[in-house]
Amino acid sequence: xxxxxxxxxxxxxxxxxxxxxxxxxxxxxxxxxxxxxxxxxxxxxxxxxxxxxxxxxxxxxxxxxxxxxxxxxxxxxxxxxxxxxxxxxxxxxxxxxxxxxxxxxxxxxxxxxx
Amino acid sequence: xxxxxxxxxxxxxxxxxxxxxxxxxxxxxxxxxxxxxxxxxxxxxxxxxxxxxxxxxxxxxxxxxxxxxxxxxxxxxxxxxxxxxxxxxxxxxxxxxxxxxxxxxxxxxxxx
Numbered sequence: 008x009x010x011x012x013x014x015x016x017x018x019x020x021x022x023x024x025x026x027x028x029x030x031x032x033x034x035x036x037x038x039x040x041x042x043x044x045x046x047x048x049x050x051x052x053x054x055x056x057x058x059x060x061x062x063x064x065x066x067x068x069x070x071x072x073x074x075x076x077x078x079x080x081x082x083x084x085x086x087x088x089x090x091x092x093x094x095x096x097x098x099x100x101x102x103x104x105x106x107x108x109x110x111x112x113x114x115x116x117x118x119x120x121x
Numbered sequence: 122x123x124x125x126x127x128x129x130x131x132x133x134x135x136x137x138x139x140x141x142x143x144x145x146x147x148x149x150x151x152x153x154x155x156x157x158x159x160x161x162x163x164x165x166x167x168x169x170x171x172x173x174x175x176x177x178x179x180x181x182x183x184x185x186x187x188x189x190x191x192x193x194x195x196x197x198x199x200x201x202x203x204x205x206x207x208x209x210x211x212x213x214x215x216x217x218x219x220x221x222x223x224x225x226x227x228x229x230x231x232x233x
Contacts, residue, residue: 009164038219049125050165050210050223063220097164101219109155110221112164 010034013098013113020088021121028083028116030098037102039081040110041073044095056081088120123149125224127211133230134201142196142227144211151213154187154194159208159226168209169196201231 011032020026032039041053055063056075070092072084081098095115101108126145134140144154153172157165171178171187171194178185184197198205208228212221 009166011164040219047225049225050212052215052220052222055219057219099164108219109167109170110165112166114162115164 009111009113011098011100011111011113013096013116015116016114017117017119019119019121020085022088022090024088025084025086027085028096028098028118030081030083030113032079032081032098032100032111034100034111036100036111037078038100038108039075039078040099040101041081041083042097042099044097044115050097053083085118088118090120093118093120123147123213123215123222125211125213125222127209127224128227129225131228131230133232136202136231136233138201140198140201140205140229140231142209142211142229144194144196144224146192146213149192149213149216150189151216153214154185155212155221156183156185156194156196157210157212157223159210165210198229201229203231203233205229206231 014029037058039056043051052065053067054073059075070087074082095117097115098113099110101110124147155170156168159165169178169185171185182199186195208226210223210226212223215222
């Protein structure tokens with residue numbers, strides 16, 4: 008295990024639902040990330056948090072709302088999603104600081120939007 | 122804008138041979154480059170990091186080169202094994218602290 012856990016592992020939701028993805032890291036890291044991975048596409052960085060502060064929002068639609076209450080936890084709140092939002096959502100963490108630190112990924116949440 | 126290209130087609134090799142994967146990039150001069158391995162249904166796992174002032178990095182059966190003139194990194198697995206079968210992703214320094222830009226990955230299949 009990488010020390011990064013994600014729940015749930017699978018999620019099916021309708022376009023009118025509201026749900027949240029949870030990520031927790033047990034590595035003492037200061038930076039956390041949300042990525043979206045779709046078939047045949049590269050990993051897309053969505054959000055970056057450093058020391059609980061959002062430092063990157065990669066033009067993500069407002070139907071995705073991140074929350075970082077502390078350095079160990081990261082949430083992604085979902086509402087009124089579209090079918091094209093179906094993908095694997097990956098959380099990662101790193102030590103922060105110098106910026107070239109390796110990232111540790113969780114197993115991901117497979118999201119299906121009906 | 123920055124662009125990263127990895128072999129889009131799967132790479133099939135025989136067990137015991139050396140696998141060589143390519144990562145090319147344009148419109149950018151990254152300070153470092155990382156390689157990750159991803160198995161089906163799992164998140165990527167970090168393998169190696171190489172900085173712009175380093176030509177080559179090794180770790181056990183893995184070797185990475187970084188040619189900033191050609192704008193290319195090569196990832197080698199020597200004495201490949203079926204257990205090496207996975208998708209390999211290259212990721213470049215995204216120009217901001219803690220930001221990485223990933224390629225689409227290359228699927229490697231090592232046949233016994």
